[in-house]
Amino acid sequence: MTRMTREQSRAHTRARLLTVARQHFTRYGYAASSLDRIADEAGFSKGAVYSNFAGKDALFLGVLEEHARVTLAEVLAEVEDAPDIEEAIERIAAWATRSSRLGNWPMLVLEYARVAETEDTFRKQQEKILRAQWKALGRLLLALDDAPDVKPEVLGALIFELTYAPAMSFVSKPRSGDLVRIALRALFGK
Incomplete structure (x- = not known):
């Protein structure tokens, strides 16, 4: 050894x-x-x-950053070889439904925002992590098919926020994938 x-x-x-x-x-x-x-x-x-x-906040942000990295890699892998936007939408909808049921990330992020006595720097770091995740997914989808007047960050935010909305972790219907599918089809005119 x-x-x-x-x-x-x-x-x-x-x-x-x-x-x-x-x-x-x-x-x-x-x-x-x-x-x-x-x-x-x-x-x-x-x-x-x-x-x-540096402390509990920094450790939490490290966990959040790692979670964001892994989650982004998962969804990008689902979509990267999609032949067209319709297939990409279906794959993202399936990913959203699976992901919304895993863990309690939505509630954890909300709790952190509510109770943590963080410096503005930590909030900015948290926002930076989320925005990078949103942009990367949005760019990939827009490379498949342009949606009118939608910025990559906004598109990615829509998908991640519908996936990880707190209620989506426990309600039976509609599933987060259903919401993602409806929103993306409307945006892309499909």
Whole structure:
């Protein structure tokens, strides 16, 4: 077994902390999650948390950023080889229905916005993460077929926000995919 370099060890620690923090935030919510418990369950000291993150807000933003990266990769993979906008819409609708039922991300983001005593910098970072996700998806769809007067960021926001609207995580009908399908067909004239 080879020894990890300092950079590898730091990356491993950071990844482990993000994994455990994600589990804690989604299970207990932002307010009830503690850095002590996250560090302990990850197998590190609280100092390891602070050597990787400035505090609970920064850890939450790290989790949000990782979630956004993974989610964006999933939806882009669903759509990237779609032959046309109609097929892309169907694939996104199916993804939206599946994704809306996974975890409690909508409620967690709302709780964070409500209870976290964040600096303006953290709110701006959170917004930056979401906007980048929206733009990337919107650009991909608009490359398949232009929608009149729709900016990529707005198109992506529409899809992600319909997918992750809090009610979509528990209502049986309409499903988020149904809403996404209706909105996209209307926008693209399909």
